[in-house]
Structure formats: C-alpha cells, structure tokens
Amino acid sequence: MLEKDQESLFTTWLEEHSPSVMKVARAYTLTPDDCQDLAQEILLQAWRSLTNFEGKASPSTWFYRVALQTAMNWHRKDKPRRSRQQPLMEVQAVAAQDPNSAEQAQYRDTVEQLYAAIHQLPKTDAALVLLYLDELSYREMAEVLGISESNVGVKLNRAKKALSTLMGEQTHGS
Structure with a gap:
C-alpha cells in the first residue's frame, strides 16, 4: 500500500x-x-x-x-x-439544552457509576463490556477478542451480572 x-x-x-x-x-x-x-x-x-x-x-x-x-x-x-x-470522575457532557437539569445530572451519575464499575472488572471483561456497549455482534466481539461466539455469550452474561452487582454496591454505598 x-x-x-x-x-x-x-x-x-x-x-x-x-x-x-x-x-x-x-x-x-x-x-x-x-x-x-x-x-x-x-x-x-x-x-x-x-x-x-x-x-x-x-x-x-x-x-x-x-x-x-x-x-x-x-x-x-x-x-x-x-x-x-x-480516580477522577469526570464525565463527558452529553449535548442537552439545559446541562444542569435533573435528568442530565442523573445521566452523568449513572455514567460515572458505570465507568467506576467497569474499572473494577477484570480487563478482558471490561473489554467485552465496551464492545457490547458499542453494539457489536457476538461474531464481531469474538473476532476482536479471539474467542468463540459461545464463549462471548458466557463471558458477557457473567460480566453483566458482575456489573449489576457492582452498580448495586455503589448505589447502596453512597
């Protein structure tokens, strides 16, 4: 080339x-x-x-x-x-007419919690979650990570459960 x-x-x-x-x-x-x-x-x-x-x-x-x-x-x-x-919890602002609205504040809080939870996952699980958030297919995730599609499903379900637990702990801990 x-x-x-x-x-x-x-x-x-x-x-x-x-x-x-x-x-x-x-x-x-x-x-x-x-x-x-x-x-x-x-x-x-x-x-x-x-x-x-x-x-x-x-x-x-x-x-x-x-x-x-x-x-x-x-x-x-x-x-x-x-x-x-x-960690410094800084969230990229989402385009909105009123950046100080309650809805915007709730969104920023949720995103902060999500990234904090992602930081606590094993790095391969964090990578899988990012691929999922970007709406890649199981086939695409498998190609990126070099694992089988069925393994993507298993790992993704475990990562979702771990994230749910972590997000729950952060909500109750604050």
Missing part, C-alpha cells in the same frame, strides 16, 4: 472509529490526562499496524483489536504509577 493511500485510509478509519478509541482509553485509565495519553498510544499503534491489515476482519473489528491490545499492554506496564492515583 502506498503511503498516501495508507494515510487516506487511516484518516477515514480514524473519523469512523475515534469514539471507540476514546471509550477503550477511558475504560483503562483513571484520569483525563491518562485517557488522552492512552488514546494517542492507541492511534500510534494503529498507524504502525496498518501495514499488517490483511482485510480478514472488518476495519472496525481490526481497530478495536488494536485498541484493546494496546490498552491492556499499557495498563499492565503502567500499573505501578496508577496504584498511587485516585
């Missing part, structure tokens, strides 16, 4: 898949700065890996796989520094 074609393809994919990159980065980090750093690392790794794209998977599956693998590696390497940090 010519470099100009590669750059054009990457730009197109970036426009289509940048929200997924940010979701993955947010799920694996505790602070906005770390989220931005990880997102940049994911994009750098995707650029470096683009020449290895063989077209066997869809671009979204390939991009997710790169994002999740990069995030899991980053998470593992960065663990000592993160153990000294406290």
Whole structure:
C-alpha cells in the first residue's frame, strides 16, 4: 500500500472509529490526562499496524483489536504509577439544552457509576463490556477478542451480572 493511500485510509478509519478509541482509553485509565495519553498510544499503534491489515476482519473489528491490545499492554506496564492515583470522575457532557437539569445530572451519575464499575472488572471483561456497549455482534466481539461466539455469550452474561452487582454496591454505598 502506498503511503498516501495508507494515510487516506487511516484518516477515514480514524473519523469512523475515534469514539471507540476514546471509550477503550477511558475504560483503562483513571484520569483525563491518562485517557488522552492512552488514546494517542492507541492511534500510534494503529498507524504502525496498518501495514499488517490483511482485510480478514472488518476495519472496525481490526481497530478495536488494536485498541484493546494496546490498552491492556499499557495498563499492565503502567500499573505501578496508577496504584498511587485516585480516580477522577469526570464525565463527558452529553449535548442537552439545559446541562444542569435533573435528568442530565442523573445521566452523568449513572455514567460515572458505570465507568467506576467497569474499572473494577477484570480487563478482558471490561473489554467485552465496551464492545457490547458499542453494539457489536457476538461474531464481531469474538473476532476482536479471539474467542468463540459461545464463549462471548458466557463471558458477557457473567460480566453483566458482575456489573449489576457492582452498580448495586455503589448505589447502596453512597
């Protein structure tokens, strides 16, 4: 692939898949700065890996796989520094006419609780939940994670139960 074609393809994919990159980065980090750093690392790794794209998977599956693998590696390497940090609960604002409405506040609270619960899941389960939230099919999730579709179903049900328990604990604990 010519470099100009590669750059054009990457730009197109970036426009289509940048929200997924940010979701993955947010799920694996505790602070906005770390989220931005990880997102940049994911994009750098995707650029470096683009020449290895063989077209066997869809671009979204390939991009997710790169994002999740990069995030899991980053998470593992960065663990000592993160153990000294406290999470900063900052939620991206949802477009609304009145950002201070009760409905908006409830939404932000729910999203904060969800991300806090996702942070407590094992990282492979967190990855699966993110794929589910992005409404990927079981087949697409299986391709991204390199597991069978039936295993996706089993793991996803367990992750949902764990999230439900964690969300319940956070609601009752606050």
